[in-house]
Amino acid sequence: MALLLGFLLLLELCWDTSALGPLSSTKGSDGLEFELPATNYETKDSNQAGPISVLFQIVQVFLQVVQPHPFPEDILRKILQKKFDFSTDYDKIIYYEIGIIICAVLGLLFVILMPLVGFCFGLCRCCNKCGGEMHQRQKKNGAFLRKYFTVSLLVICIFISVGIIYGFVANHHLRTRIEKTRKLAESNLKDLRTLLIGTPAQINYVLSQYASTKEKAFSDLDNIKSLLGGGIHDELRPKVIPVLDDIKAMAEAIKETREALLNVNNTLKELKMSTAQLNTSLSDVKRNLEQSLNDPMCSVPPVATTCNNIRMSLGQLDDNTNLGQLPSLDKQIDNINNVLQTDLSSLVQKGYKSFNDIPEMVQNQTTDIVSDVKRTLNSLGSDIENMSEQIPIQDKLSDFIGYINDTETYIHRNLPTLEEYDSYRWLGGLIVCCLLTLIVVFYYLGLMCGTFGYDRHATPTRRGCVSNTGGIFLMVGVGISFLFCWILMTIVVLTFVIGGNMEKLVCEPYQNRKLFQILDTPYLLNENWKYYLSGMVLNKPDINLTFEQVYSDCKENKGIYSTLKLENTYNISEHLNIQEHARNLSNDFKNMNVNIDNIVLLDAAGRKNLMDFSSSGVDTIDYNVYLAEMGKTPTKVNLLSFADDLDTKANNLPQGSLKQSLKNNAQNLKTIHHGQVMPLEQSMSTINQSIKELQHKSSGLRVKVANILSSLDSAQDFLQTRISSVIVKESSKYGNMIIGYFEHYLQWVKISITEQIAACKPVATALDSAVDVFLCSYIIDPMNLFWFGIGKATIFLLPAIIFAVKLAKYYRRMDSEDVYDDIL
Numbered sequence: 159m160a161l162l163l164g165f166l167l168l169l170e171l172c173w174d175t176s177a178l179g180p181l182s183s184t185k186g187s188d189g190l191e192f193e194l195p196a197t198n199y200e201t202k203d204s205n206q207a208g209p210i211s212v213l214f215q216i217v218q219v220f221l222q223v224v225q226p227h228p229f230p231e232d233i234l235r236k237i238l239q240k241k242f243d244f245s246t247d248y249d250k251i252i253y254y255e256i257g258i259i260i261c262a263v264l265g266l267l268f269v270i271l272m273p274l275v276g277f278c279f280g281l282c283r284c285c286n287k288c289g290g291e292m293h294q295r296q297k298k299n300g301a302f303l304r305k306y307f308t309v310s311l312l313v314i315c316i317f318i319s320v321g322i323i324y325g326f327v328a329n330h331h332l333r334t335r336i337e338k339t340r341k342l343a344e345s346n347l348k349d350l351r352t353l354l355i356g357t358p359a360q361i362n363y364v365l366s367q368y369a370s371t372k373e374k375a376f377s378d379l380d381n382i383k384s385l386l387g388g389g390i391h392d393e394l395r396p397k398v399i400p401v402l403d404d405i406k407a408m409a410e411a412i413k414e415t416r417e418a419l420l421n422v423n424n425t426l427k428e429l430k431m432s433t434a435q436l437n438t439s440l441s442d443v444k445r446n447l448e449q450s451l452n453d454p455m456c457s458v459p460p461v462a463t464t465c466n467n468i469r470m471s472l473g474q475l476d477d478n479t480n481l482g483q484l485p486s487l488d489k490q491i492d493n494i495n496n497v498l499q500t501d502l503s504s505l506v507q508k509g510y511k512s513f514n515d516i517p518e519m520v521q522n523q524t525t526d527i528v529s530d531v532k533r534t535l536n537s538l539g540s541d542i543e544n545m546s547e548q549i550p551i552q553d554k555l556s557d558f559i560g561y562i563n564d565t566e567t568y569i570h571r572n573l574p575t576l577e578e579y580d581s582y583r584w585l586g587g588l589i590v591c592c593l594l595t596l597i598v599v600f601y602y603l604g605l606m607c608g609t610f611g612y613d614r615h616a617t618p619t620r621r622g623c624v625s626n627t628g629g630i631f632l633m634v635g636v637g638i639s640f641l642f643c644w645i646l647m648t649i650v651v652l653t654f655v656i657g658g659n660m661e662k663l664v665c666e667p668y669q670n671r672k673l674f675q676i677l678d679t680p681y682l683l684n685e686n687w688k689y690y691l692s693g694m695v696l697n698k699p700d701i702n703l704t705f706e707q708v709y710s711d712c713k714e715n716k717g718i719y720s721t722l723k724l725e726n727t728y729n730i731s732e733h734l735n736i737q738e739h740a741r742n743l744s745n746d747f748k749n750m751n752v753n754i755d756n757i758v759l760l761d762a763a764g765r766k767n768l769m770d771f772s773s774s775g776v777d778t779i780d781y782n783v784y785l786a787e788m789g790k791t792p793t794k795v796n797l798l799s800f801a802d803d804l805d806t807k808a809n810n811l812p813q814g815s816l817k818q819s820l821k822n823n824a825q826n827l828k829t830i831h832h833g834q835v836m837p838l839e840q841s842m843s844t845i846n847q848s849i850k851e852l853q854h855k856s857s858g859l860r861v862k863v864a865n866i867l868s869s870l871d872s873a874q875d876f877l878q879t880r881i882s883s884v885i886v887k888e889s890s891k892y893g894n895m896i897i898g899y900f901e902h903y904l905q906w907v908k909i910s911i912t913e914q915i916a917a918c919k920p921v922a923t924a925l926d927s928a929v930d931v932f933l934c935s936y937i938i939d940p941m942n943l944f945w946f947g948i949g950k951a952t953i954f955l956l957p958a959i960i961f962a963v964k965l966a967k968y969y970r971r972m973d974s975e976d977v978y979d980d981i982l
Contacts, residue, residue, distance in 0.1 A: 190374055190899055192367055192906040194914050197356050200345040201923045205931045207939065210331055213324060214939045217946045218661065224257035225662050229672045235679055258658050265651035265949075269644045272956075276640030304612075307965040311632075312605055314958045317950065318598045322591055324947020329587035332940035336580045339932060343569050346927050349920035350562055357916040364910045368542045371903040372535050375896050379528045382892070386524070387517025389888040390754075394516070394881070398759065401873045402509050404866050405760060405768070409502035411855060412771050416494040418852045419776070422784075423487040425845045432838050436792060437477045439830045443823055444475045450819035461816070464807050468820070471803075474795035475827075479787055493774035497767060505764040512757045523752050531896070538900070587944060590649060593642055594951050600635030601962060604628045608969035629969030632962040639955045646952045653945035657938055665934035674706035695722055712922035720912045744893060752885050757877050760870055772863035781853040788846035792838045801827035 207214060233250055236242035252259065378385055447468065456465035608631075611624025667673045677683065683690040686699070691708065693699030703723055711721040718724070801824040808820035 190371060190902055192370075192903070192910075194360060194364065194910050197352060197360075197917070199349040199352060199920055199923070201342070201349050201920070201927060203923065205935050207331075207935060210327060210943075213327070213943050217939075217942045220946065221658055221661055221942070224261055225255075225658065226257070227254050229662075229667045230254045231672065231676055234676055235682060238676075238682055255659075258655060262651055262655055265647050265654070268647045268953075268956075269651070272640065272644045272647070279640065304965065304968040307961050307968070308605060308609060311601060311958060311961040311965055314954050314961065315598050315601045315605070318594065318601075318954045318958065319951075321947040321949070321951030321954070322594045322598065325587065325591040325594070325944055325951070328940040328943035328947060329584060329591060332587075332937065332944070333580060333584045335936035335940065336577060339576070339936065340569075340573055342927055342932065343566075343573070346920070346924040347562055347566050347569075350924060351559065353916065353918070353920045354559055354562070360910070360915045364907055364915065365542055367906075368539055368903060371899050372539055375535055375899050376532060378896060378899075379531060382524055382528060383517045383521040385895075386888060386892040387520035389892060390520060390752075390881075390884055391514070391516045393884050393888060394513070394877070397876050398513050398873050401866070401869045402506055402513070402759060404869065405509070405764070406503065406506045408768065408771070408863070408866060409506060412494065412497055412502065415776055415852070415855055416491065416498060418848060418855070419487050419491045419494060422845055422848050422852060423491060425841060425848070426484060426487070426784075429838065429841055429845065432834065432841070433477055433479055433792070436830070436834050436838065439834060440475045440477065440793070443826050443830070444472050446819070446826075447472055447475075447823050450816060450823065453814075453816040453819070455811070455814060455816050461811055464811065465816075468804065468807060471795075471800070474793075474800065475797075476794050478792060478794045479790050484784060484787060487779070490774060490776050490779065493770075494776070497770045497774060500763055500767040502764055502767045505760055505767075508761075509759040513759065516754055516757070519754050520752050535900075590646060590948060593638075594646065594948065597635050597638050597642075597955065598951075600631045600638065601958060604630075604632035604635060604962065604966070604969070607631060608965065612969065625969045629966040632966040632969065636959050636962050636966075639959050643952055643955050646948060650945045650949040650952060653941055654949065657942040657945060660938045661934075661942060664929070665938055668929050668934070671706050671709070674704070674709055678704040678706055692723070696724070696726055698726060701726055708918075709922055709925070712918040715917045715919035717911065717913045718916040718918050721918055744897060752889070754881060754885070757881075759874055759877075765867065765870075768863050768867060772860045776852075776856040776859060779853075779856070781849055784849050785846060785853075788842045788849065790842075792835050792842070797827045797831035797835055801825070801831070 230250070233242065233247070233254070236247070451465050451469050453465075455461050606628070607624050608628025611626075611628055664673075667676075677690070680688045684693060684699075687693035688699050689701060689703055690699070691705055692701040692703035696703065701723060708721055804820055804827070805824040808817050808824065811817040811820070
């Protein structure tokens with residue numbers, strides 16, 4: 159019933175959800191993340207028997223030895239096809255069942271012969287035969303035989319005890335598992351309800367996520383200024399901005415050149431004035447020295463020599479520069495002033511503004527297109543919203559939930575009966591185990607009393623009461639064994655035949671999926687259908703849809719759509735007509751007409767301004783002449799050195815007016831050096847640096863301007879001839895981004911429907927719970943362990959009877975005895 163229920167659940171659910179179909183393959187998109195909420199189920203995937211599983215494995219090894227033949231697939235196929243003839247094919251069954259048959263025959267012989275042997279044995283002992291005579295003959299190895307029989311019986315009792323323990327454990331395990339059946343059934347039914355109820359909710363959730371996709375698309379459409387306009391702007395930026403930056407830098411260079419020219423020209427004028435003043439001062443000192451050298455003392459040796467030396471050096475007191483001959487820079491300054499009458503910086507800012515207005519222009523010119531795209535997306539949304547109503551699943555699910563409710567009612571109504579019958583079974587198993595326990599207890603008591611009460615010095619007729627009691631216990635055990643062992647073996651044979659065949663024909667082939675492979679045999683269940691499951695679910699029996707594949711996919715928790723290959727019956731992408739909407743969106747973006755050809759980076763006035771600057775003559779100035787003059791010293795001789803030399807010579811003269819005059823002039827030279835020469839030198843150094851900077855700025859001015867104008871023409875030409883291709887490229891990119899949101903959404907819908915929605919793991923779990931857990935783990939495994947343990951104990955009763963009868967002779971008090979030679 160459980161196996162049938164599992165398959166019915168699977169097939170009905172597959173039939174109800176056959177309206178689902180695949181979506182076209184799409185690419186993903188950034189910015190949107192979808193995730194289907196996970197469904198939690200109560201039933202565990204695997205069943206753990208615990209430490210007792212080791213005992214189950216021992217029984218399975220025993221069955222493998224008894225029944226080593228492979229699973230009889232051909233026989234089962236013939237039976238299902240009703241082509242099996244027992245009269246002609248019985249040998250195949252016998253060959254497969256030979257191991258179980260042999261064991262069953264031996265068990266039946268045990269059942270038949272043991273009562274007969276016990277009856278004959280009892281009659282024989284009543285006739286004082288078969289050890290019934292209470293007389294023990296003297297034997298030389300009597301002590302050894304007694305010990306041998308004792309040890310053998312003890313070992314056999316231990317084996318019997320192990321078998322009894324197996325029986326108790328199996329009996330208790332089976333009862334506890336039956337008690338868990340209700341919880342197992344309820345958890346599986348609840349999981350199936352969760353699957354059936356959750357499937358429509360999952361479909362509605364997937365379809366409702368279109369709102370998030372549309373919201374993201376609308377947001378990007380409203381933000382077309384920065385996305386599309388910004389994209390076009392960024393694409394043109396590397397070609398346009400560097401040119402505008404160069405023109406802006408050139409406008410600043412014009413201003414800086416004017417300032418530098420003014421600075422050099424003004425400083426040059428100041429230098430000319432300072433040089434004239436220096437010449438005047440040097441001329442005054444030179445004239446004073448000439449007058450001082452006319453003193454009469456200069457005619458008296460050796461003063462005359464000193465005076466002559468001073469007179470010869472007066473020619474060094476003169477200006478060393480020729481600044482007066484340097485041309486003025488007024489003409490170039492006037493040209494620059496004329497250039498600056500046009501505000502080139504303002505013209506450049508207009509170019510910047512014209513270029514930066516591209517995003518605003520795009521937004522203003524795409525208002526109608528954005529509205530059309532939004533209408534298309536709303537139309538697509540309406541189709542998706544209607545999809546949940548068009549899928550014929552919810553109406554049928556309500557009927558199928560009724561089947562589950564009926565099944566649950568059936569289980570709850572009959573489970574108490576099962577539990578009641580199991581209590582009877584448990585009581586019977588307990589009685590069997592207790593009966594064997596009673597037998598082995600008698601043997602243990604006999605061994606204990608006989609061993610501890612035995613006196614080797616006592617004769618057989620004088621044995622103690624304890625020893626005699628031990629012998630009686632042994633014979634009681636023998637008697638009970640004969641009375642009940644055939645009943646025990648009958649139970650063992652019945653459970654062995656049933657449990658062994660169930661293990662080999664149901665449990666083992668279910669676990670290795672041989673059963674599914676048999677069901678998947680072409681034309682097996684329906685001679686007109688190659689594949690029964692595909693014919694039943696899809697009404698297309700030629701599609702390779704197998705029970706094993708469906709079970710495996712459900713075990714992996716795949717969706718029913720891919721598991722049952724429902725793409726062969728219905729296609730959602732055709733139903734939604736997504737491709738038509740996608741083409742409409744794509745055409746809208748491709749036909750986008752954005753006109754931004756009227757961008758002017760720099761007008762004619764700005765171009766003329768640059769040309770005027772290049773022809774201003776700044777680059778034709780002979781800067782080397784200026785640098786040569788500025789590199790000279792203001793005077794031909796260092797005035798401080800000249801003054802120190804003059805002062806030294808004056809000190810060598812005798813006291814008088816000549817000496818004092820020379821000293822005064824030396825002091826005047828020092829004053830001229832500090833007051834006029836040093837500031838002049840500093841100014842000449844400063845203007846020298848300024849001239850170098852001006853030379854560097856004006857170097858290659860015509861080439862620089864020509865390059866800027868060439869780049870400007872190239873950028874302007876690019877805007878006029880290539881901007882349309884940039885617009886098409888960015889529009890296509892922008893449109894693909896918008897469409898990509900929906901492609902990503904549809905791809906997620908496809909994955910959700912084919913792999914996640916209605917994941918059929920609860921169906922496979924329910925089937926496993928019915929067969930592998932309930933039937934095999936809960937019932938067959940404990941049953942097999944029960945007959946294995948009880949059978950083992952029952953078989954060992956046979957040697958135990960023999961050794962107990964032999965050993966009782968050494969423990970019981972005899973009526974007569976042989977006369978011992980050592981007494982004489």
